[in-house]
Amino acid sequence: MAKFARTILGDVDPATLGVVNAHDHLIRVGAGEVYIDADHQLADVDKAIEEANYFVDASKRWADGGTVVDMCPANCGRDLDKLAEVNRAVPGLQVIAATGFHREHVYLETQSHWVSRYTVDQIAQLLIDDITVGIDRHDYSGPIVDRTEYKAGVIKVATAYGKITKFERKCMEACAIASIETGVPINTHTTYGTCGLEQAQEMIKLGVPADQIAIGHIQRNADVYYLQQILDTGAWLEIDGTYRIKYQPDSNRIMELRELGEKGYGDRILLGTDSGKRGYQKAYGAVTGVDYNASVDGPRMIAEGFDPEYVNKLLCTNGQRFFTVRKEA
Ligand SMILES: [Zn+2]
DSSP, X not given: OOSBEEETTXXXXXXXXXXXXXEEOXXXXXXXXXXXXXXXXXXXXXXXXXXXXXXXXXHTTTSSOEEEEXXXXXXXXXXXHHHHHHHHHSTTEEEEEEEEOOOGGGGOSOTTSHHHHSXXXXXXXXXXXXXXXXXXXXXXXXXXXXXXSOOEEEEEEXXXXXXXXXXXXXXXXXXHHHHHHHOOOEEEEOSTTOSHHHXXXXXXXXXXXXXXXXXXXXXXSOOHHHHHHHHTTTOEEEEXXXXXXXXXXXXXXXXHHHHHHHTTOGGGEEEOXXXXXXXXXXXXXXXXXXXXXXXXXXXXHXXXXXXXXXXXXXXXXXXXXXXXXXXXX
């Protein structure tokens, strides 16, 4: 296959990804975020199937189905057997799984974490093996590694609020090596939209092609001048945080999408929802969920006069391009 995206059930033609939800969560079984806030626990396969069905139903308005990029990285509660069970139960769904790392805070106390003990090259090899062999069934939470057949198709890089810690810098170096080696793109977590520019600049310095980097959750920094500076490095933006009214109204995200589109950056923007808590998912009783871009935002953009071709890029084709792997299978 010349061009492909790496889903957990195999490599596919990127054009089959349909609506691409570039940052979301269907399964998370314990780990640091759940310790910090138990609402992060997403261990129920039946609920995940229900949530994914809402997403696929909404996606059918725009394409044949949809893809959830499940951005749970190493040692943060990945359970690929459960995720594959969800994928197989939902026709029209594809899932891209992540390797890489979250921000240091999520790993709680990190002096004895393996990231602090291993070399950058050893860490990079673990990420490469997740991508080329299969993700560890035990999520790199212990010394025994037992690889599933489910490979990662994206790498997560994450940083703290207003700084990049030493731990996060080491993770970033390993992620850059793994991305360059495998041709798999990097999708980041910024904390409240800070350090997005530094993430792009640092990873480009480490040799990652700018157009294989997407700076994530960046909508929180609803400052178009700042967002443009990131885009001018050649990197992409990933905009999510849908219906997170406690932080900002949705009109801010729509404004960012409109203004960046008008300024000519519309080919390098991804949409996610990051509904990574039970409180953000319909299956657990919320009024919005993983389907939000396809069911609410897409129709809203059309109603607000966006060019339908641009809406299609944001929902579908940009993600299909970004998640294309740059190496032969
Ligand atoms: Zn997330």
